[in-house]
Amino acid sequence: MARFNVLKHEMVPEHSLVSKKEEETLLRSLEISKELLPRINRNDPAIKALEEISGPIPDGSIIRIVRKSPTAGSSVYYRVLEEGVFK
Amino acid sequence: MTSGISKRINKIQFALLSPDEIRKMSQVKVITADTYDDDGYPIERGLMDLHMGVIEPGLKCATCGGKVDECHGHFGHVELAMPVVHVGFIKEIKTFLDATCKECSRIKLTEDQINSFKAKLSTVDFSSTDPEVIGSITKKVTDEASARAVCPHCGAQQKKVILDKPTTFREEGIKVTPKEIRERLERIPNDDLVFFGLNSSVARPEWMILTALPVPPINVRPSITLETGERSEDDLTHKLVDIIRISQRLRESRDNGSPQLIIEDLWDLLQFHVTTYFDNQTAGIPPARHRSGRALRTLVQRLKGKDGRFRSNLSGKRVNFSARTVISPEPFLSINEVGVPEKAARELTVPVSITIFNVENVRNLIKLGPEPRDEFGKYTAGVNYIIRPDGRRIKVTIQNAEENSKRIEPGWIVERQLMEGDIVLFNRQPSLHRMSMMAHNVRILSGQTFRFNLAVCTPYNADFDGDEMNLHIIQKEEARAEAKIIMRVQEQIMSPRFGGPIIGGIHDHITATFLLTHLNPRFTYEETVHMLSYVDVEKMPEPEIIDGKKYFRGRDIFSVTLPEGLYVKFKSKLCSSAKGQCEYEEDIRDTFVTIENGKLTTGTIDEASVGPFSGEIINKIFRRFGQEAAAKFIDRMTRLAVGFLSMRGFTTGISDYDIPENAVNRIREISESAIQRIEKLIEAYNSNLIQALPGRSLEETLEIEILSETGKVRDESGKIASAYLGLTNSSVIMARSGARAKMLNISEVAGMVGQQSVRGGRINRGYNQRTLSHFKPGDIGANARGFVKSSYKSGLNPLEYFLHSIGGREGLVDIAVRTSRSGYMQRRLINAFEDLKVDEDRRVEDTIGSVIQLKYGEDGIDPTRSERGELVDIDDLIFNLQEAETE
Numbered sequence: 001m002a003r004f005n006v007l008k009h010e011m012v013p014e015h016s017l018v019s020k021k022e023e024e025t026l027l028r029s030l031e032i033s034k035e036l037l038p039r040i041n042r043n044d045p046a047i048k049a050l051e052e053i054s055g056p057i058p059d060g061s062i063i064r065i066v067r068k069s070p071t072a073g074s075s076v077y078y079r080v081l082e083e084g085v086f087k
Numbered sequence: 088m089t090s091g092i093s094k095r096i097n098k099i100q101f102a103l104l105s106p107d108e109i110r111k112m113s114q115v116k117v118i119t120a121d122t123y124d125d126d127g128y129p130i131e132r133g134l135m136d137l138h139m140g141v142i143e144p145g146l147k148c149a150t151c152g153g154k155v156d157e158c159h160g161h162f163g164h165v166e167l168a169m170p171v172v173h174v175g176f177i178k179e180i181k182t183f184l185d186a187t188c189k190e191c192s193r194i195k196l197t198e199d200q201i202n203s204f205k206a207k208l209s210t211v212d213f214s215s216t217d218p219e220v221i222g223s224i225t226k227k228v229t230d231e232a233s234a235r236a237v238c239p240h241c242g243a244q245q246k247k248v249i250l251d252k253p254t255t256f257r258e259e260g261i262k263v264t265p266k267e268i269r270e271r272l273e274r275i276p277n278d279d280l281v282f283f284g285l286n287s288s289v290a291r292p293e294w295m296i297l298t299a300l301p302v303p304p305i306n307v308r309p310s311i312t313l314e315t316g317e318r319s320e321d322d323l324t325h326k327l328v329d330i331i332r333i334s335q336r337l338r339e340s341r342d343n344g345s346p347q348l349i350i351e352d353l354w355d356l357l358q359f360h361v362t363t364y365f366d367n368q369t370a371g372i373p374p375a376r377h378r379s380g381r382a383l384r385t386l387v388q389r390l391k392g393k394d395g396r397f398r399s400n401l402s403g404k405r406v407n408f409s410a411r412t413v414i415s416p417e418p419f420l421s422i423n424e425v426g427v428p429e430k431a432a433r434e435l436t437v438p439v440s441i442t443i444f445n446v447e448n449v450r451n452l453i454k455l456g457p458e459p460r461d462e463f464g465k466y467t468a469g470v471n472y473i474i475r476p477d478g479r480r481i482k483v484t485i486q487n488a489e490e491n492s493k494r495i496e497p498g499w500i501v502e503r504q505l506m507e508g509d510i511v512l513f514n515r516q517p518s519l520h521r522m523s524m525m526a527h528n529v530r531i532l533s534g535q536t537f538r539f540n541l542a543v544c545t546p547y548n549a550d551f552d553g554d555e556m557n558l559h560i561i562q563k564e565e566a567r568a569e570a571k572i573i574m575r576v577q578e579q580i581m582s583p584r585f586g587g588p589i590i591g592g593i594h595d596h597i598t599a600t601f602l603l604t605h606l607n608p609r610f611t612y613e614e615t616v617h618m619l620s621y622v623d624v625e626k627m628p629e630p631e632i633i634d635g636k637k638y639f640r641g642r643d644i645f646s647v648t649l650p651e652g653l654y655v656k657f658k659s660k661l662c663s664s665a666k667g668q669c670e671y672e673e674d675i676r677d678t679f680v681t682i683e684n685g686k687l688t689t690g691t692i693d694e695a696s697v698g699p700f701s702g703e704i705i706n707k708i709f710r711r712f713g714q715e716a717a718a719k720f721i722d723r724m725t726r727l728a729v730g731f732l733s734m735r736g737f738t739t740g741i742s743d744y745d746i747p748e749n750a751v752n753r754i755r756e757i758s759e760s761a762i763q764r765i766e767k768l769i770e771a772y773n774s775n776l777i778q779a780l781p782g783r784s785l786e787e788t789l790e791i792e793i794l795s796e797t798g799k800v801r802d803e804s805g806k807i808a809s810a811y812l813g814l815t816n817s818s819v820i821m822a823r824s825g826a827r828a829k830m831l832n833i834s835e836v837a838g839m840v841g842q843q844s845v846r847g848g849r850i851n852r853g854y855n856q857r858t859l860s861h862f863k864p865g866d867i868g869a870n871a872r873g874f875v876k877s878s879y880k881s882g883l884n885p886l887e888y889f890l891h892s893i894g895g896r897e898g899l900v901d902i903a904v905r906t907s908r909s910g911y912m913q914r915r916l917i918n919a920f921e922d923l924k925v926d927e928d929r930r931v932e933d934t935i936g937s938v939i940q941l942k943y944g945e946d947g948i949d950p951t952r953s954e955r956g957e958l959v960d961i962d963d964l965i966f967n968l969q970e971a972e973t974e
Contacts, residue, residue: 036937071958072946 005052006045015046017054018062018078026062030078034060040079047081059083098214102289106299113164114138114150117302120331122310122320134327139163140305160304165331167298168338170265171358172254174365176295182283183272183292184248184256184263186229188238192274194282195235195245196228204228208281225284232282252371254358265358269296297361302327322383326364326375333357408560410435414515415551417538418729421722422590423576425513425527426538427505427558429466432531433458435560436471436502437509443497452503453492456485466531472502505529505560510567512559512574513537515547519913522546522582522589526561526574541596542721543576545699546589577718580709586953588706588717591699592725594826598737599728600692601824603641605661605814606677614734615639621730622647622723642687648723649685650716654970655707655963656681660695660825680704683970694825697724701825707963710954743818744837744880746811751881754804754838758876761800762869765793769867789867790848797849797874801841805834812837836879840887843873843894850893858893861886 006012018026027034040047040063051057058081065077110116115138122135129135129146137149140160148158172180187194196204208228211221236245246258256263272293280287308321320328337353363375366387374382390396410431417426427435441449452470459469473481473491476498483491495501505511507530514524525546532538537556544550561567572578582589592600602608609631610618619627628643659680680690682704690696696704709717771777772789780788809830812819821827835841843850850873856864862871873890877883883891922934929947931940944950954960 030941032938036932036935038938067945069946071948071953071956072942075942075945077941077945 005049007049012046013065013067015050016064016066017050017057018064023062026078034062034080037062037078037080039082042081042083057081100289102286103291103294104301105291105294106297109162109164109299109301112162113301114161115163117163117165117327117331120328120335122324122328123318127318134302134324134331135305135310136163139302142305142309158306160306162304163302165300165302165327165334167300167330167357167361168334168341169354169357170269170296170298171354171361172265172268173295173297174254174362174369177250177254179283179292180268180272180295181248181250181256182229182233183275184268186232186283187271187275187279188241188243189245189258189271190243191238191241192271193238193240193276194279195232195238195240196282197239200231204282213284213286221284225282228282253369254362264354265296269293269298272296300330300361300364322377322385323364325377326360326383326385329360329375330357330364333360406559408435408562410558411555413536414549414554414556415534415536415538416541416544417532418541418725420530420538420540421528422540422542422718423528424530424539425511425558426530426532426534426536427511428535428537429531429533430535431558432466432505432529433469434471435505435558437505437560438474438562439501439503441495441497441499441501446495446497449495449501449503450492453483453495453501454488456488457483457504458485468504468506470501470503474500474502505531507531510561510571510575512561512570513539513547513556514559515549515554515556517910519548520546520582520584522579523548524574525576525579526570527576540722540725541593542590542699542725544593545591546576546579546582577714580705580714580717580721581951582700583949583951585700586950586955586957587700588702588709589699590721591702591705592697592721592728593699594821595732595737596725596728597694597698597824597826598821599731599735600645600697600724601661601820601826602735602737603692603727603731604645604687605641605691608641609638610641610644612637612639615644617734618644618727618730619647621726621733642689645692645724645727646682646685646687648720648727649682649687649704650708650712650720651685653682653685653704653708653711654967655704656966657695657703657962659691660693660698660701661691661823691824693823698825706954737817739817739821741880743812743816744833744878746808746837750807750811753807754878755876757803757807758800758839761796762874762876765796765869765874768792768796793869793872794842794849797842797869801834801839804838804841805831808834808838839878840875840883840891843875843890845893845897849873850890852893858890859886 007015042059047057047063050063061081063079063081065079067075067077069075115132115136117132117134117136119130119133121130121133123133124130129137131137137146138161140150140158141148141153141155144155147154148161150161151158194201208224211224213221237243238245248263249257251257256268272291272295275292277287280290280292283292285292303323308323308327310318310320310324313319333353333356337350337357340350340353359372360375362369362372363383364385367374367383367385368388375385376382388395393399410427412428412431420426439445439449449470452468453473455467455469457469457471459467461467470483473483473495475481481487481491507528509529510526511529512524513527516523518524523546525543527539537558547556549556561570576590580588580590612630615627624647628639628647630637630639632638657680659678661678677689677691680692680696680703681688692704695701705717705721708720768777768789772785775785777785777788777792779785780791783791809819812833814820814823818828818833819830822830822833845852850858852858854860854864857866858871858873870886873894875883875887875891877887923931923939925931925943929943930938931943932938948958950956954963
């Protein structure tokens, strides 16, 4: 059975991996350290879908989530990949 | 660096208190059940021994030497004659007995199992893993051990242990005494304890059987001296007396070789007393009672529930400088004000620090004594207390007023009574949103109730059927400033819930503005003056002169309340459903409200203009001219409305629902024909001629068809009824203006009540295959399933009445269930969000600094300042631009 890519669903916001190179500039522009960013579980379906496309993603990677918003157009959100969030 | 973390709990360890530890922390071994001797002096080695702390002034603690306030008490202990079970550990004891061998006390697992489980448990870090996870692992292990009938270590046949609630264990019907249990538990090797989730270095299972009992410090169970000089002991002390007494008797009986039966009885009694000492609501045993018959409040009861230590004392706080009384309306107050009864104002005080600048004024104030009045007999503020710099309070009386006024000097503090204009907090519970507590300016009024403007009922969700509200007097300058800037009623006009006004005219205000502006009626000069005398007008509106007499138009009179420079255009409530053309009004000018430069030129003012939630005029005034102007508009509009109604009068009654005979007949006809059509549908269904809707069964399809049929009849009857009830009818005026009720309610009274429902479907419960015994089983016709063809006015027949009550009951149950559920849901949300904050970049963080949202709400928009959730009101912008161009 062909598996459905959750990222293609219209209700799922766009997830993408922030490259290691980009990370530092991003954190500086957000004026924040990585530990203080929200986290995302490795078992999150969106992460699994991302891994299928780009290969394994290491812990501590930053995931960029772009959501559509009727008031703001689109809003960007960042989460840090971590093992064992909300078991 | 992790900065901003104030405190973090590193570790919590749970352990059992061993008898040795109980003795070690004990300052005295209590051996007598007596408390005080005849002189009222604590008996040595008694329950009130001085080693356990002091509660009487003058005495010193025998342990630490501290006086009453210095010594916080020390534990003592009682040696129990025979061991008893601790009720709190019943479940654990049961698991131990079940999972271990009764002969050798090893866990009933084979060596292989022990090794494999040990390996599994060694990967678990007990100090950091979720207790639930550990629990689920140990549960699996103990379950497996309990299921085994033969011990794999010694081969002994196992007997099943049954727990005879609450504290007795039986093996094949024979009682296992606590002593035996303790011996078995003692034999369990330390190595086996991991399987039960016990840390052998801090807990041994036999400690769950008590041999020594700690006696809490006297400070925990203070005795009270009554006015009669009689001593009354705390419930815990009473319980401890019982325990010691029985323990002593048990010891004596055992030592002098009494019959086993007597010993067992005493042992059970001791068990009962120890059990109720911990928890006096243990299931299966009668609660221990006081001599008066009141159940004792022992350890568990002190902590548990709404009146327990946690919810009542730790989460709940009581305050001074507050008042509570019944509320009533006062339309002549501003929305920013609250009427405070004189009696309350005399009691409530504001502290005033005396400086060189106010010392003379304060002196004059004190001179007047504690109950001053001005030359007209009106309330003025006096002074209740003077506080010296050393903290001493002096009560001001008529006798010492003169003298005290001379004593004060800068640095002293004076507690002044409430004054007109003071800022206070006003609150109605349940405080569900921030508008439940707002700052008001004080007006001192006669009477016994708090009073406020009717427009403020909505945010408090208050009515005057006996509601009470609380008033808090602000005690500090900073708090006062903050309350004035952010908590005043006018600051709260806009709701953060939907970005519109939550304060606005209600009931009569809407009726009045509707009557004043609908079809723009003419009023005589006298009428106009009467109305406007309720409002602080600067100028009369422009009159129309007909036959030499001055007349004023309703819209011009209403315009008096509008600020200059206001341009708004929107559709009124009267016609909110119509697109473009209104279904009721021939003249479009009556339905579209147009305000040009603060003049109402067209349209009817109703709920959509001045009501809470929808009030567009309030919304636009607030946005364009600020809170001050919006508050002023609401004040003046509500006053004008009251003025108008006091001139015109307004009433409603049952005659509002009179419709002509032929209308009644027509409604009866359509309901009869509907019943017949339903009958036909059922026939079609019975002969399988009905076509099922997609995704529905035949039964469901039939129900849907019938429901739509009954719905249609109700609408039709409503139309017929309202065709005879026009805008000359008070009830219709209220419904159409949005003041109260809906047109549906009117058609229920005048026309037909219609189909009753339970859970969205027709009523289908009661007897087997029928709702009532008056119907044939299997009858699914209109009448048998709750179709009410009568109107409220004509009255329902008994069957209809009963079925209507079924439908009505559902609503009541729903409300009861919903409020408690949504209340708890909201409580959890509030607790989760309580210390999040939005910083200057609109980033939402918790106290540690972890980000919750990078931009508040992902768009950074404050919903309070949004246009009903949208960024801008485009239509309004265009209208304003057009107006600006034509100027």
